[in-house]
Amino acid sequence: MNQPRSTVDRLLVDESGRRPRADARRNVERLVEAARVAVAETGVGVSAHEIARRAGVGVGTFYRRIPSLEVLLEAVLEEILDEITHLAEQALEDPDPWNGLCVFAAAYVRLRTESCGVSEALGGACGDALAQRLEDLRARIRRLVERAQAVGAMRTDIAWQDVPFLFAAAATGERTLGMQAGSQQWERNLQIVLDGLRPTQPSMLPGTPPA
Incomplete structure (x- = not known):
């Protein structure tokens, strides 16, 4: 790219x-x-x-x-989406498909968590203005998922289209139901999501639970 x-x-x-x-x-x-x-x-x-x-x-x-x-605003969001797509390209070059997917997932969810504008743009708030860039990003996420599935690192009953929604669900606010998010809350959420994609045993969760 x-x-x-x-x-x-x-x-x-x-x-x-x-x-x-x-x-x-x-x-x-x-x-x-x-x-x-x-x-x-x-x-x-x-x-x-x-x-x-x-x-x-x-x-x-x-x-x-x-x-x-x-x-x-369109130019700024295009630049940010180009950077995210470049991260996906780098992840596709990782010889370990699962590691590439995980590294990209962490960067993607961090950006959604830390930037209100990125989250809105990825959610389609800007309409047709960013349509081609979103399509390019979807294509790379699909390739990341299919690479991981091809080597048996990811469940094959999950569609690649599920994955962007799962990553978006891992992004979180600071509070919910009167509880304060724990340390590294989005990392915990993402690790749970990634473990759910794996056909193997779960990993140790980072950070602390919500309080």
């Missing part, structure tokens, strides 16, 4: 082909960085004013440098 151009480079495309000024590039870099943090913390409903505030620029600068809020 070829690495795509950075979000900053894509947003700085000038129809005249002129090289953007250094200050323009710095502003776009700050806006992209602020957008990634804001999307992680608050999701895809973040406003242009909030991103500009986090970047330390005025909202006027935002709209001079960025075509629209929607374009920026």
Whole structure:
């Protein structure tokens, strides 16, 4: 998989082909960085004013440098999904299919747990804008699952389509039913899920139970 151009480079495309000024590039870099943090913390409903505030620029600068809020959010989420898909590509290169699947699963669930925006994007909140990238990611998850099944490391009665839902279920909030999540709660959830995919004995769970 070829690495795509950075979000900053894509947003700085000038129809005249002129090289953007250094200050323009710095502003776009700050806006992209602020957008990634804001999307992680608050999701895809973040406003242009909030991103500009986090970047330390005025909202006027935002709209001079960025075509629209929607374009920026789409570009940021595309970059994040490209990174997740690249992680899946790396996992497919692991000579141990089960280990490759587990390593990818941990990265995938961690991102869903830590980033509200990633979770929303993977859940389809952005509609058709990210459809091709989601399709590319689905194709790689299918290959990861089929590799593990082919060597007998994973139950064959489970469809590959089940796996993204199981990984999403492992992501968790801090509280439920009045209980506080234990240490490494999502890792515990994921280990239980992974053990359920195996045709062998369960593993020792990380962290502590909820309180």
